Each structure stands twice: as structure tokens, then as C-alpha cells.
Amino acid sequence: MKKQRTTQQRKVIEEICFSSTCPLSIDDIESRGKEILATLNRVTVYRNLNRMVDAGELTRFSHPEKGTLYEQANRPHHHHFFCKTCEATFELPGCGLSLKKQTPAGFIVEGHEVFLNGVCAACAS
Ligand SMILES: [Zn+2]
Ligand SMILES: [Zn+2]
Incomplete structure (x- = not known):
């Protein structure tokens, strides 16, 4: 039972x-x-x-x-958008970062998380 x-x-x-x-x-x-x-x-x-x-x-x-x-876990790499009005989190497909340019020489990047904050389309209209 x-x-x-x-x-x-x-x-x-x-x-x-x-x-x-x-x-x-x-x-x-x-x-x-x-x-x-x-x-x-x-x-x-x-x-x-x-x-x-x-x-x-x-x-x-x-x-x-x-x-x-x-x-x-099986989703392709993406970033997230957090709506401060409805508090929902959205997936933003793709990645616009050029990590090589942003990392000092000798550093090894293993991953990153990007959060954008604001108001989603539904809440903004
Ligand atoms: Zn919203
Ligand atoms: Zn990324």
C-alpha cells in the first residue's frame, strides 16, 4: 500500500x-x-x-x-528570463555570448547561467 x-x-x-x-x-x-x-x-x-x-x-x-x-536536463543550452510581474521564468533559446573575449587568459570556462529580468510580453500588454 x-x-x-x-x-x-x-x-x-x-x-x-x-x-x-x-x-x-x-x-x-x-x-x-x-x-x-x-x-x-x-x-x-x-x-x-x-x-x-x-x-x-x-x-x-x-x-x-x-x-x-x-x-x-536534455535541453539545449539556453538562458532564462524572469518576469517580475507574474514571477514566471522563461527559456530564451540560444546563446549570444562570446565567452573567449570575456574571459581572461588562462581561465577555463565550464559553463554559465544568464538571467534576464523584466516584464514578459503577456504582462507588458
Ligand atoms: Zn509576466
Ligand atoms: Zn549561454
């Missing part, structure tokens, strides 16, 4: 993460999950997200205002 419930919770969490087109916070995932499965609790959400990060299914990164966000 307990086992079955665990599997069910895990399924709900996976479904939310894999169907989302934008990064989600634990709060986002927990509140969406509770709409589907009222018994879902934060500890389970947290545990499953960690498991999915370890399994290479999700990546985790920190936003200065929203805190830790999760998104699918």
Missing part, C-alpha cells in the same frame, strides 16, 4: 517536470502536484527531485530571487 502511494507520487512529480516548458521551483511543483494528488507532500517532492537530478534527468540551478529551480 505504502509502496504504491510512493510510486504514484513519483509519477505525478515526473509528469509535471517533464511536461513543463519552463523551469520550476519546488513550490511550483508542490502546488501543481497537489492539484493532481492531494496527499503529495514536500518531503516527497524534494526527495524525488534530488533523485532525478542524480539520475541526470533534471538539472538544478539557482535564481537570485526565486531560489532553486529545476528543469529538464
Whole structure:
């Protein structure tokens, strides 16, 4: 019985993460999950997200205002846009940075996160 419930919770969490087109916070995932499965609790959400990060299914990164966000690991490199009005985070495809020019000689760049802040199209209109 307990086992079955665990599997069910895990399924709900996976479904939310894999169907989302934008990064989600634990709060986002927990509140969406509770709409589907009222018994879902934060500890389970947290545990499953960690498991999915370890399994290479999700990546985790920190936003200065929203805190830790999760998104699918298999997405091509992109940047993020944070809307200060609706507090949604959007994916911006592609990368306009020329890293070589911005890095002092001898430094080895292994990755970067870029956050743009402002107001999204829906909120601006
Ligand atoms: Zn917005
Ligand atoms: Zn980039």
C-alpha cells in the first residue's frame, strides 16, 4: 500500500517536470502536484527531485530571487528570463555570448547561467 502511494507520487512529480516548458521551483511543483494528488507532500517532492537530478534527468540551478529551480536536463543550452510581474521564468533559446573575449587568459570556462529580468510580453500588454 505504502509502496504504491510512493510510486504514484513519483509519477505525478515526473509528469509535471517533464511536461513543463519552463523551469520550476519546488513550490511550483508542490502546488501543481497537489492539484493532481492531494496527499503529495514536500518531503516527497524534494526527495524525488534530488533523485532525478542524480539520475541526470533534471538539472538544478539557482535564481537570485526565486531560489532553486529545476528543469529538464536534455535541453539545449539556453538562458532564462524572469518576469517580475507574474514571477514566471522563461527559456530564451540560444546563446549570444562570446565567452573567449570575456574571459581572461588562462581561465577555463565550464559553463554559465544568464538571467534576464523584466516584464514578459503577456504582462507588458
Ligand atoms: Zn509576466
Ligand atoms: Zn549561454
